[in-house]
Amino acid sequence: MTDHYDAIVVGTGFAGAFFLLRYLQHAPPKARVLVLERGRNDCKVWQLRNRRTSSLNTEEFFINNNPEKEWLMSLGFGGSSNTWWGGVARMMPGDFQLQSRYGVGTDWPLRYEDLETYYGDAEVIMAVSGPADSPMPRSRPFPLRPHRFSDTDALLKKTFPDGWFHPATTRASAPTGTRGICCGAGICELCPHDANFSISNGLRRLHDDPRVTLRLQATVEQVETSGDLARGVSYTSDGQLRRATADLVVLAASALFNPHILLRSGITHELLGKRLHEQMPVDVCLNLRGVKGYNGSTIISGNGYLFYEGEHRRQHAACLIETWNSPFNYRRAALRAERGRWTERAFFRFMFDDLPRADNKVTVNAANPHLPEVTFNGYSDYAQRGVDRIPAMVDTLAKALPIEEIESIEVARSTSHIQGTVVMGNDPATSVVDRYLMHHRIRNLLVLGSSAYPTASPAYPTLTLSALSLWAADHLFTRSA
Ligand SMILES: Cc1cc2nc3c(=O)[nH]c(=O)nc-3n(C[C@H](O)[C@H](O)[C@H](O)COP(=O)(O)OP(=O)(O)OC[C@H]3O[C@@H](n4cnc5c(N)ncnc54)[C@H](O)[C@@H]3O)c2cc1C
Structure with a gap:
């Protein structure tokens, strides 16, 4: 048997696994799919024993030019699903149309309505917990009931019924069959109950399908092309350079490694690797009078949409x-020192969308081309203008909360939401992949994940990128020849 496949999928995180799921639903019984993953399968027991989510040290796999900025991820089977926090808010309709609605940034080449069914599908696959009300249109309810608010959230909901919501989260609020219920202990990176959705506890079975060959510790080096066709990939395994060919090549290695593989393959574009971005995260700690925080039932107990959609997006x-x-937030102890008032505190993270800058980028390191080099020169003025509004936002929250004082306002070093380096769009001159995440020129090369995002939404990226993987796989089988 030759090493030829119908499809090669690079990466076993959300982007790769959600694609594989929908691809296998369509593919014939004799289809052959090769899945290549650079890491090992560090199972939950291994993780808990070793108190880490991967046997690979992330920092050895890329060069970070800016020590003030962190790029967090986990490498290995399941990717960062082994370490993520399970926030799965959908993007708002306006996030897809920043330019046409608000005259800033770029429109996405698809709209909220195009993705709505896929959002619903992804929420079912992840067994998402969420409320009956919602800030965006929905065609079906969340699979699991919402978590319990903290007292802080309950007050905010009472004052702002259309602005404060239970979070959409994959930290289970009821048993799912493979996951325990979230205990709210706040150690999500190493959840002892396996309450959070991961590829291992949700989609591991895909890789046991007889049509699928999974190769771990296999690092893809390049996509091999001839003319306008992808022929396959070269990858390193057991210290040897190997090749596999396929009719379809699917990169799902994340917004850091997708552009690196493409650049090393000589597949160039003016924008490839550029516009790297995350949301701008700011931690706001408020001391309250007589209201106890930290008594919700999961780590993020509320989501505020008061300052999200609206005409202000034209300005900031x-x-x-x-x-x-x-109270054990990972940078600081968030309890108060005064006796009896330890939990009279509200700790919020404000996440602002960023307008991508071309000088924030992933390139190939000149000394060691095996490593991507990450350059980050700062957030956009647009994001900073949003951050400058925080004192006014806190004044608004004070309508619901008895705020004694602002304890601290600090820009955090990462949201862990890496995006934007293989941008999608309708015009091949200003984008690398099309609305179905297919490369504009190489029509059998898909590049999945948040690397395709033209702009950052304030919302978390993973539900959207998982929905996009389902959408891209469906399109392969439904498009006209
Ligand atoms: C601490 C933390 C908390 C987070 N919390 C949230 C959250 O609450 N909500 C949210 O939406 N998002 C969250 N995220 C982000 C989320 O994890 C990512 O958006 C998501 O994992 C991206 O999925 P992906 O499949 O594109 O990439 P990944 O999950 O990074 O998977 C990529 C896979 O490709 C493999 N790979 C890379 N290069 C190669 C190569 N050359 N050859 C073969 N394999 C390769 C990697 O090992 C990895 O398994 C969080 C991330 C972190 C780190």
Whole structure:
């Protein structure tokens, strides 16, 4: 048997696994799919024993030019699903149309309505917990009931019924069959209950399908092309350079590694690797009078949409607020020192959308081309103008909360939401992939994941990128020849 496949999928995180799921639903019984993953399968037991989510040290796999900025991820089977926090807010309709609605940034080449069914599908696959009300249009309810608000969230909901919501989250609020219920202990990176959706506890079975060959510790080096066709990939395994060919090549290696593989393959474009971005995250800690925080039932107990959609987006970034429900936030102890008032505190993360800058980018390191080099020169003025509004936002929150004082306002070093380096669009001159994430010129090369995002939404990226993988796979089988 030759090493030829119908499809090669690079990466076993959300982008690769959600694509594989829908691809296998369409593919004939004799289809052959090769899945290549650079890491090992560090199972939950291994993770808990070793108190880390991967046997690979992330920092050895890329060069970060800016020590002030962190790029967080986990490498190995399941990708960052092994370490993520499970926030799965959908993007708002306006996020897809920033330019046409608000005259800033770029429109996405698809709209909220195009993705709505796929959002619903992805929520079912992840067994998402969420409320009956919602800030965006929905055609079906969340699969699981919402988590319990903290007292802080309950007050905010009472004052702002259309602006404060239970979070959409994959931290289970009821048993799912493979996951326990979230205990709200606030140690999500190493959840002892396996309450959070991961590829391992949700989609591991895909890789046991007889049509699928999974190769771990196989690092893809390049996509091999001839003319306008992808022929396959070269990859390193057991210290040897190997090749596999396929009719379809699917890169799902994340917004850091997708552009690196393409650049190394000589597949160039003016924008490839550029416009790297995340949301601008700011942690806001408020001392309250007589209201206890930290008593919700999961780590993020509320989401605030008060400063998200609206005409203000013409002037400055929109904001999604998270209520952090753990006194053990990973940078600082968030308890108060006064006796009896330890939990009279609200800890919020404000996430602002960023307008991508071309000087924030992923390139190939000149000394060691095996490594991507990440350059980050700062957030956009648009995001900073949003951040400058925080004191006014806190004044608005004070309508619901008895705020004694602002304890701190700090820009965090990462949202862990890496995006934007293989941008999608309708015009091949200003984008690398089309609305179905197919390369504009190489029509059998898909590049999946948040690398395709033309702009950052204030919302978390993973539900959207998972929905896009389902959408891209469906399109392969439904498009006209
Ligand atoms: C601490 C943390 C918390 C987070 N919390 C949230 C959250 O609450 N909500 C949210 O929406 N998002 C969250 N994220 C982000 C989320 O994890 C990512 O958006 C998501 O994992 C991206 O999925 P992906 O499949 O594109 O990439 P990944 O999950 O990174 O998977 C890519 C896979 O490709 C493999 N790979 C890379 N290069 C190669 C190569 N050359 N050859 C073979 N394999 C390769 C990697 O090992 C990895 O398995 C969080 C991330 C972190 C780190």
